[in-house]
Amino acid sequence: MSISSIESRAVTPSLGARAASTALSESRSGWLATLLVSGATAVWAAATAVTLLVPDVRPLYTTAQIGAITALLTALFAAGALAGIAQPRVRAFVRALAPWFLVLGIAALAWQLITAKHKLLPLPYFPPPQTILDAFESDWSLLLESIFYSMRLLVLGVGLGAATGFLTGIAMGWSKRAHYWINPILRTIGPIPATAWLPLAFVLLPTAFGASIFILALATWFPVTFLTWAGVVSVSRSYYDVARTLGARDRFLVWKVAVPAAMPSVFVGLFMGLGNSFVTLLAAEMLGVKAGLGWYITWAQGWAAYPKVYAALAIIAALFSGLILLLFRVRDNVLSWQKGLVRW
Amino acid sequence: MESVERYTRKQFLRRSALGIGAVAAAGGGAVASSLPAFGAAGARPQLKLGWAGGTCEAATYVGHDVGFFEKEGLDVELVRLANSQAGIDALGAGKIDAIGGVIYQYLKPFEQGLDVRFAAGLHGGCLRLVAKPNCGVHKLADLKGRTVGVDAIGGGSMAFVSALLSREGVDPTTDVQWRAYPRAEFPTVLDRGDVEVIAAGDPFSYFLLRDGKAYEVANNMQGGVYYTDRGISHHHFCCFAVLRGGLVRDDPKTAAALTRAWIKSSQYVGEHLDETARLETDQKYVAVDAPTAKALISSYEWHPTAQGIYDEVLRAAVDFKAAKILDPRTDVVDLANRAYVDIFKLGA
Amino acid sequence: MVAASAAQAIVSPPSGIGVAIQHLSHEFTLPSGPLPVLDDIDLTIEPGSFVALLGPSGSGKSTILRIVAGLDAPTHGAVVVDGSPVTGPDPSRALVFQDPTLLPWRTVWRNVGLGPEALGTLTRDDPRVAEALERVGLTGFARAYPHQLSGGMAQRVALARALVNEPALFLLDEPLGKLDALTRVVLQKELLRLWEAGGFTALLVTHDVDEALTLSDRLIVLSERPGRIVGDLQVDLARPRRHDEPRFQELRRTVLGLLGFDE
Numbered sequence: 001m002s003i004s005s006i007e008s009r010a011v012t013p014s015l016g017a018r019a020a021s022t023a024l025s026e027s028r029s030g031w032l033a034t035l036l037v038s039g040a041t042a043v044w045a046a047a048t049a050v051t052l053l054v055p056d057v058r059p060l061y062t063t064a065q066i067g068a069i070t071a072l073l074t075a076l077f078a079a080g081a082l083a084g085i086a087q088p089r090v091r092a093f094v095r096a097l098a099p100w101f102l103v104l105g106i107a108a109l110a111w112q113l114i115t116a117k118h119k120l121l122p123l124p125y126f127p128p129p130q131t132i133l134d135a136f137e138s139d140w141s142l143l144l145e146s147i148f149y150s151m152r153l154l155v156l157g158v159g160l161g162a163a164t165g166f167l168t169g170i171a172m173g174w175s176k177r178a179h180y181w182i183n184p185i186l187r188t189i190g191p192i193p194a195t196a197w198l199p200l201a202f203v204l205l206p207t208a209f210g211a212s213i214f215i216l217a218l219a220t221w222f223p224v225t226f227l228t229w230a231g232v233v234s235v236s237r238s239y240y241d242v243a244r245t246l247g248a249r250d251r252f253l254v255w256k257v258a259v260p261a262a263m264p265s266v267f268v269g270l271f272m273g274l275g276n277s278f279v280t281l282l283a284a285e286m287l288g289v290k291a292g293l294g295w296y297i298t299w300a301q302g303w304a305a306y307p308k309v310y311a312a313l314a315i316i317a318a319l320f321s322g323l324i325l326l327l328f329r330v331r332d333n334v335l336s337w338q339k340g341l342v343r344w
Numbered sequence: 345m346e347s348v349e350r351y352t353r354k355q356f357l358r359r360s361a362l363g364i365g366a367v368a369a370a371g372g373g374a375v376a377s378s379l380p381a382f383g384a385a386g387a388r389p390q391l392k393l394g395w396a397g398g399t400c401e402a403a404t405y406v407g408h409d410v411g412f413f414e415k416e417g418l419d420v421e422l423v424r425l426a427n428s429q430a431g432i433d434a435l436g437a438g439k440i441d442a443i444g445g446v447i448y449q450y451l452k453p454f455e456q457g458l459d460v461r462f463a464a465g466l467h468g469g470c471l472r473l474v475a476k477p478n479c480g481v482h483k484l485a486d487l488k489g490r491t492v493g494v495d496a497i498g499g500g501s502m503a504f505v506s507a508l509l510s511r512e513g514v515d516p517t518t519d520v521q522w523r524a525y526p527r528a529e530f531p532t533v534l535d536r537g538d539v540e541v542i543a544a545g546d547p548f549s550y551f552l553l554r555d556g557k558a559y560e561v562a563n564n565m566q567g568g569v570y571y572t573d574r575g576i577s578h579h580h581f582c583c584f585a586v587l588r589g590g591l592v593r594d595d596p597k598t599a600a601a602l603t604r605a606w607i608k609s610s611q612y613v614g615e616h617l618d619e620t621a622r623l624e625t626d627q628k629y630v631a632v633d634a635p636t637a638k639a640l641i642s643s644y645e646w647h648p649t650a651q652g653i654y655d656e657v658l659r660a661a662v663d664f665k666a667a668k669i670l671d672p673r674t675d676v677v678d679l680a681n682r683a684y685v686d687i688f689k690l691g692a
Numbered sequence: 693m694v695a696a697s698a699a700q701a702i703v704s705p706p707s708g709i710g711v712a713i714q715h716l717s718h719e720f721t722l723p724s725g726p727l728p729v730l731d732d733i734d735l736t737i738e739p740g741s742f743v744a745l746l747g748p749s750g751s752g753k754s755t756i757l758r759i760v761a762g763l764d765a766p767t768h769g770a771v772v773v774d775g776s777p778v779t780g781p782d783p784s785r786a787l788v789f790q791d792p793t794l795l796p797w798r799t800v801w802r803n804v805g806l807g808p809e810a811l812g813t814l815t816r817d818d819p820r821v822a823e824a825l826e827r828v829g830l831t832g833f834a835r836a837y838p839h840q841l842s843g844g845m846a847q848r849v850a851l852a853r854a855l856v857n858e859p860a861l862f863l864l865d866e867p868l869g870k871l872d873a874l875t876r877v878v879l880q881k882e883l884l885r886l887w888e889a890g891g892f893t894a895l896l897v898t899h900d901v902d903e904a905l906t907l908s909d910r911l912i913v914l915s916e917r918p919g920r921i922v923g924d925l926q927v928d929l930a931r932p933r934r935h936d937e938p939r940f941q942e943l944r945r946t947v948l949g950l951l952g953f954d955e
């Protein structure tokens with residue numbers, strides 16, 4: 001008998017034993033998973049019941065709708081669980097979803113009980129879900145308009161900031177003179193929050209719209225510059241050596257060697273810049289803006305209309321997630337060569 | 345037998361001491377600070393009053409410095425706030441017990457669930473609608489289709505103008521545009537032509553008038569003689585005694601005492617304008633100089649009262665609902681009933 | 693001259709060029725003070741020959757190559773290649789490193805085409821790239837990315853990248869040092885084949901005595917830092933060379949002796 005076959009015998013249990021142990025562990029995890037799934041369904045059913053059957057502690061206009069949404073979610077999940085009995089792929093999906101669904105169900109139930117059925121937390125800061133749905137329904141056209149205005153501001157401001165940041169970072173990384181002049185600016189201006197610039201920007205720029213764009217651009221410029229510079233500076237010298245021996249001149253070295261090598265770092269900067277910009281959006285929209293999500297939040301907050309605030313925050317969260325996802329897709333495309341090397 | 349009794353009594357005492365200690369430790373923080381602190385016997389009730397640096401909050405400053413609060417047996421601490429909007433959250437969090445608040449700023453939050461009550465009117469005026477010369481705006485109806493600059497979207501100035509507009513049949517949400525600008529930049533804003541009309545509170549709106557950059561179109565006193573009380577006619581109130589709901593429920597006597605003192609000091613302001621202006625500037629309550637302070641408070645109305653305040657609150661609610669600031673489904677009578685408190689009856 | 697020949701179809705391999713290293717000394721400037729690495733190197737290399745530079749680590753062999761390539765300027769002395777002094781890097785003096793140093797964001801094809809692209813002469817489906825890949829035996833890997841290649845394949849791409857410019861002088865800095873023994877043997881044969889077909893002058897830096905004896909016509913031995921020439925042997929063996937030939941072993945003993953290893 002060869003050595004390899006002896007080894008394999010010792011290490012791998014027999015096929016029959018292996019199948020049995022797998023089946024045992026599956027069945028053990030099986031009934032736990034079933035418990036989770038049924039538990040989650042039960043909690044959501046309870047939330048539906050509480051929403052529709054327990055009387056509201058004060059007049060809320062959308063309780064029936066909230067109840068309907070809760071019931072729909074319960075029904076969908078239950079349908080999925082039932083379908084999973086026959087379909088293993090559906091079963092796996094439902095089981096993967098179950099723990100989060102359970103937690104969300106508990107949260108939904110608690111939220112209804114605490115805010116809509118009893119007044120356990122102070123208003124107006126902890127409103128029931130009915131009021132948030134109500135805010136969406138009564139302000140949907142204003143919210144849509146606000147989304148458009150904010151997106152326009154974001155695209156222009158972030159675009160400007162990212163483009164200038166990219167070029168500044170390359171200049172800083174490549175030219176000692178550029179680094180000498182820009183580095184102190186980067187160090188002093190960068191950390192100052194954009195909100196502090198508001199009044200100054202407003203006076204210096206001809207329009208309030210320009211001031212808002214400026215604030216957003218500034219918030220994006222700092223991280224993009226910094227990380228582009230870091231990327232360019234950390235390019236391995238041997239890349240330059242190779243290119244130079246092949247006849248490359250400075251322009252080729254900058255644009256065809258330094259920039260592509262720095263791209264992973266540039267993307268980190270873009271992510272940070274995008275995140276920064278959302279935070280700054282609120283401040284940027286405090287000036288002379290006709291509509292916008294930040295404007296909407298400030299306005300609603302002034303009235304202590306917190307359901308509206310939370311509705312707008314939910315929209316901002318969704319938009320932000322979407323944009324980040326988009327940026328990820330772009331990055332995956334541009335940096336596809338990293339697939340084998342780095343896991344992000 | 346005796347020893348058992350003593351033992352169980354000792355146990356009981358120890359347990360209650362521990363219990364009280366635990367409750368005291370757990371109950372600290374916002375909850376404790378929001379209750380009037382009753383210390384050892386003989387101590388006066390402690391109250392926190394908010395203020396934001398306006399000349400129109402004179403009644404608060406005078407009540408504290410001249411001694412009206414003290415005369416009612418109250419120990420009042422003045423809490424500085426960043427701006428008038430911060431008062432809303434300060435009351436909601438229980439960090440202050442009362443504030444002289446613009447009803448236009450507090451009514452909607454009340455509808456949203458903010459736990460406050462309106463007890464008395466303190467003064468009238470301090471919010472103005474001003475327009476650039478030769479822009480063609482001479483009355484409120486002229487604002488239709490125009491853009492108005494304000495200090496804060498949803499602030500008191502925007503609110504009072506919206507309320508007045510709805511009385512004129514102009515829809516403030518669709519017929520007028522609102523833009524917010526930093527207060528200090530209003531002169532620049534007018535010069536640049538970003539807007540031609542501004543609604544703001546004093547002293548910024550007053551400065552525009554004083555420097556000839558704009559003329560006054562309307563202010564928040566007007567609306568005709570609304571209520572006659574004891575032979576004194578007064579226009580609409582601007583600031584009301586806004587009391588924390590918990591204070592009114594738990595200690596109506598103190599709340600009544602506070603309101604009484606506040607009314608008296610507001611009366612005093614109206615009769616001692618010079619002295620008040622000097623006090624405001626010397627004690628650095630306000631950021632303007634004494635002559636400006638005097639000019640401002642002279643232009644307001646100081647006829648404080650708790651009479652007829654229900655009607656004021658109801659009127660404001662009706663206006664707001666028409667201006668679409670309050671929810672269209674809100675019952676304004678129910679709202680006014682819940683918002684107004686007859687504090688002298690409750691705290692008798 | 694190189695560009696002109698690249699524009700035509702390659703008919704005959706270009707001839708190698710001569711290198712004259714004249715009184716070359718070099719020192720690094722460190723914060724603690726100057727560190728001399730080369731001490732008066734004087735060396736003339738015949739066109740078309742295969743010369744090996746052998747020496748212990750730190751003897752400055754790589755520094756000599758970098759100076760000949762034009763990447764660094766020497767503190768004293770000069771290098772004259774094909775009659776003109778070296779002032780900077782040039783594609784006619786190709787340098788292959790120990791690390792393949794392929795640009796990871798480019799495919800093999802675009803890596804090999806880097807030289808022509810830098811000079812602005814690269815065309816779509818440029819035949820020079822395909823030809824270079826064929827010379828190193830990697831036709832079919834044009835679309836692969838560097839991270840998908842083994843060490844040996846990557847080094848071959850690096851060779852192709854250097855070859856595509858039809859260099860007259862090939863500088864090799866321990867190119868096979870990071871490869872496993874088997875791959876090394878294969879690539880040594882490759883290098884010889886390329887040299888015999890290409891006719892360029894080759895200057896190989898290595899620490900492997902057997903490799904130097906297998907490949908080169910002339911073996912220069914350097915001392916420890918600061919490096920100076922302590923030996924200059926002709927390797928008068930017919931190719932292909934066998935390690936078990938007595939003359940091979942004799943030369944090996946001589947070289948090791950020069951390096952300070954007495955058996």
